[in-house]
Amino acid sequence: MKVQVHVRLKPGVLDPQGRAIHHALEGLGFEGVEDVRAGRLIELEVAQSVTDDQIEQMCRQLLANMVIEDYRIHRVAEKETA
Amino acid sequence: MKVQVHVRLKPGVLDPQGRAIHHALEGLGFEGVEDVRAGRLIELEVAQSVTDDQIEQMCRQLLANMVIEDYRIHRVAEKETA
Numbered sequence: 001m002k003v004q005v006h007v008r009l010k011p012g013v014l015d016p017q018g019r020a021i022h023h024a025l026e027g028l029g030f031e032g033v034e035d036v037r038a039g040r041l042i043e044l045e046v047a048q049s050v051t052d053d054q055i056e057q058m059c060r061q062l063l064a065n066m067v068i069e070d071y072r073i074h075r076v077a078e079k080e081t082a
Numbered sequence: 083m084k085v086q087v088h089v090r091l092k093p094g095v096l097d098p099q100g101r102a103i104h105h106a107l108e109g110l111g112f113e114g115v116e117d118v119r120a121g122r123l124i125e126l127e128v129a130q131s132v133t134d135d136q137i138e139q140m141c142r143q144l145l146a147n148m149v150i151e152d153y154r155i156h157r158v159a160e161k162e163t164a
Contacts, residue, residue, distance in 0.1 A: 006123050021124065024144055030136060032129035039123040041088050042103065047114035054112060062106055 001046050002076040003055055007064045008039035039069075083128050084158040085137055089146045090121035121151075 009015050017038040025033050042063055046055070055073055064071040091097050099120040107115050124145055128137070137155055146153040 008123065008125070018124075021144065025140055028140075028143055030140055032132040032136075033126060033140075034129060035125075035127035037125040039125065041090065041121040041123040042100075043090070043119040043121065044115060045117035047116065050114040054114075058107055058110075058112055058115075061110055062103065 001048055001050070003044045003046055004074040004076055005042040005044065005055075005059055005063050006039060006072045006074065007042065007059075007069050008072075009037060010068055010070050013068045083130055083132070085126045085128055086156040086158055087124040087126065087137075087141055087145050088121060088154045088156065089124065089141075089151050090153075091119060092150055092152050095150045 009018075015037050018036040021038060022033060022036040025036070040063075044055070044058075052073075059071040059073065060066060091100075097119050100118040103120060104115060104118040107118070122145075126137070126140075134155075141153040141155065142148060
């Protein structure tokens with residue numbers, strides 16, 4: 001079973017990486033970009049026996065820093081590659 | 083308009099960050115994790131005037147390293163926060 005975890009900075013937390021990307025896009029001449037936030041995309045391949053609760057625990061204990069980050073768990077259907 | 087860009091290492095490219103996460107999850111006692119891949123999640127807030135082609139160009143020129151990474155563009159509906 002494939003699981004995607006999206007880890008993002010909480011709203012209001014300063015994002016220097018996102019700001020650098022934003023600045024670089026403007027430097028390359030791209031217009032109309034209003035904001036950029038950078039986060040992490042963690043893809044787990046887990047056994048069917050792994051429960052939702054266990055995945056939540058992985059996020060809270062390791063994958064996300066709960067002080068400044070939020071996480072979101074997406075289950076990916078077997079056929080889907082996104 | 084909110085756009086998410088998922089940047090992932092191409093299959094076969096060594097992923098030391100993913101491996102470190104995998105190892106750490108095992109160290110914490112989580113079982114059933116078969117593979118972990120680490121990527122980036124970049125969220126752009128762009129004006130309605132920005133075209134799909136321009137977003138593709140941003141990915142190719144800056145957001146992804148096309149030699150070792152793939153990208154995928156997801157448009158996020160206004161109401162959705164994922």
